Amino acid sequence: MKVALVVSPQASKHGKSENQLISDHLQDRGHTVVIGSSLNELNSMIDCQVGIVRIPDRVSISSPEDDLIAALESQGVRFEVSSSQRRVTQCKRTTQILFDRAKIRQPLWQLTTSEKMPPWDLPLIVKPRVGG
Amino acid sequence: MLSDESELKAYQSNEPFIIQEFIEPYAVWRTIANQNQVFLSYKKVPENGDWLAAVSLGADRQYHQSSQELIDISCAMSKAVGGGIYGCDIIEDQYGILWAIELNSNCGFEDTDPEIVKKVVDLIEEALFNILSK
Numbered sequence: 001m002k003v004a005l006v007v008s009p010q011a012s013k014h015g016k017s018e019n020q021l022i023s024d025h026l027q028d029r030g031h032t033v034v035i036g037s038s039l040n041e042l043n044s045m046i047d048c049q050v051g052i053v054r055i056p057d058r059v060s061i062s063s064p065e066d067d068l069i070a071a072l073e074s075q076g077v078r079f080e081v082s083s084s085q086r087r088v089t090q091c092k093r094t095t096q097i098l099f100d101r102a103k104i105r106q107p108l109w110q111l112t113t114s115e116k117m118p119p120w121d122l123p124l125i126v127k128p129r130v131g132g
Numbered sequence: 133m134l135s136d137e138s139e140l141k142a143y144q145s146n147e148p149f150i151i152q153e154f155i156e157p158y159a160v161w162r163t164i165a166n167q168n169q170v171f172l173s174y175k176k177v178p179e180n181g182d183w184l185a186a187v188s189l190g191a192d193r194q195y196h197q198s199s200q201e202l203i204d205i206s207c208a209m210s211k212a213v214g215g216g217i218y219g220c221d222i223i224e225d226q227y228g229i230l231w232a233i234e235l236n237s238n239c240g241f242e243d244t245d246p247e248i249v250k251k252v253v254d255l256i257e258e259a260l261f262n263i264l265s266k
Contacts (some may be wrong), residue, residue: 025250025253092234094213095212095213104232106232107154109150109152111148111149112150120153125134127152
């Protein structure tokens with residue numbers, strides 16, 4: 001079985017090390033592993049892609065969840081739309097919206113700009129690469 | 133981290149960015165978990181008392197058993213984004229309250245964690261067999 005491990009171009013040195021470890025163990029078990037930076041690159045080369053551990057992780061959202069879609073869109077998250085599902089790259093703001101929705105305790109957060117800082121007490125954490 | 137007014141005023145970005153409340157960490161946890169279980173958990177202990185606990189910046193790992201609360205929040209974090217194995221960053225504050233910080237696709241394991249690699253590969257094979265059996 002050929003298994004694809006999809007590695008994002010931004011994968012850290014640490015991530016590459018993880019991929020190599022997983023690849024080595026899969027090969028020890030008789031699988032052929034193809035590593036690449038995108039599924040498009042790999043689709044013609046593989047029998048099966050397993051989206052468990054490798055990047056990019058995608059969040060699938062069923063159409064009936066209109067309130068979630070509206071919440072994501074209000075934060076500027078862009079979707080890929082197929083016939084029954086919308087898919088979105090897992091990024092910081094998507095994750096934080098989904099954490100809020102799942103009622104997981106997380107620090108207050110806000111998508112903002114340099115001109116519009118939230119009125120919270122300092123210090124604040126800045127996450128500049130929000131993705132999406 | 134923006135600590136004072138001058139840093140706040142000086143911070144400029146052409147792109148929107150996320151700003152987040154700072155939670156003073158008593159401990160910074162990394163768990164490797166999916167929606168059902170935690171495979172490994174360790175505290176990230178930064179050098180020189182720095183607040184930023186990143187192994188890539190020299191933070192040490194202190195392995196611990198996972199408390200039930202740590203298991204619950206880790207699994208919930210994975211489940212919230214549809215499941216899968218992630219490195220979950222979680223802050224424990226001075227009152228022992230756990231706060232979800234972020235998920236990492238690069239889980240944060242090494243060849244020093246052979247059991248974790250084995251479990252990850254087991255899960256990949258399980259998924260393969262599930263696909264093949266459909």
